[in-house]
């Protein structure tokens with residue numbers, strides 16, 4: 001059976017609601033992402049609960065700090081037994097290398113480590129406020145090269161950059177893309193968006209999807225239909 005390509009972002013503020021959604025799933029349907037909101041509210045125990053149910057869990061805390069601090073945080077995250085963790089690529093190569101080494105020396109060295117490039121909520125105008133004379137594509141490419149140089153497993157980017165990146169980076173290098181919206185779905189604060197099937201056709205490894213699934217009247221039906229659309 002093919003590994004699930006959808007990572008559902010469990011951005012709930014209520015543990016029971018999240019767990020009753022998870023109770024309708026099984027690990028062959030999707031992976032799960034725990035982000036800053038749920039981790040801050042419910043902590044490592046919530047993450048361990050999902051891991052104990054057999055799900056691949058992406059702990060999305062986007063660490064961005066000095067190398068020593070990020071390394072220790074990544075080791076602690078890996079030791080929760082999660083499938084994947086992330087840092088910000090703009091933290092630089094020494095930071096990313098320190099994070100990778102800390103995971104390799106942890107009790108769960110198989111945890112994948114990826115780096116966030118340019119947030120999918122940023123468009124050209126927002127990026128220009130932060131850095132001069134660079135397009136989102138150019139900045140993603142630049143941070144992607146640094147990430148590979150540091151030896152990480154892949155990056156977080158938007159699916160809009162995937163086709164360009166796949167000209168240089170082989171399928172083993174993971175492209176994990178939030179900002180996924182089925183046709184007609186509300187983009188919300190996401191700017192660089194794409195539909196699930198277009199994203200997969202562009203060479204994306206995993207789709208991160210939150211609100212289009214979690215805010216739906218029937219989240220499992222939406223997830224199932226996305227799975228069909230990319231099968």
Ligand SMILES: O=C(O)c1cc(=O)[nH]c(=O)n1[C@@H]1O[C@H](COP(=O)(O)O)[C@@H](O)[C@H]1O
Pocket residue numbers: 009011035060062086116118119120121156157178179180188190208209210211212
């Ligand atoms: O690292 C992430 O997961 C992430 C990076 C990024 O550039 N953009 C982005 O939206 N995310 C996360 O992906 C999820 C997207 O959720 P929805 O916009 O609700 O589908 C959220 O949990 C974000 O925190």
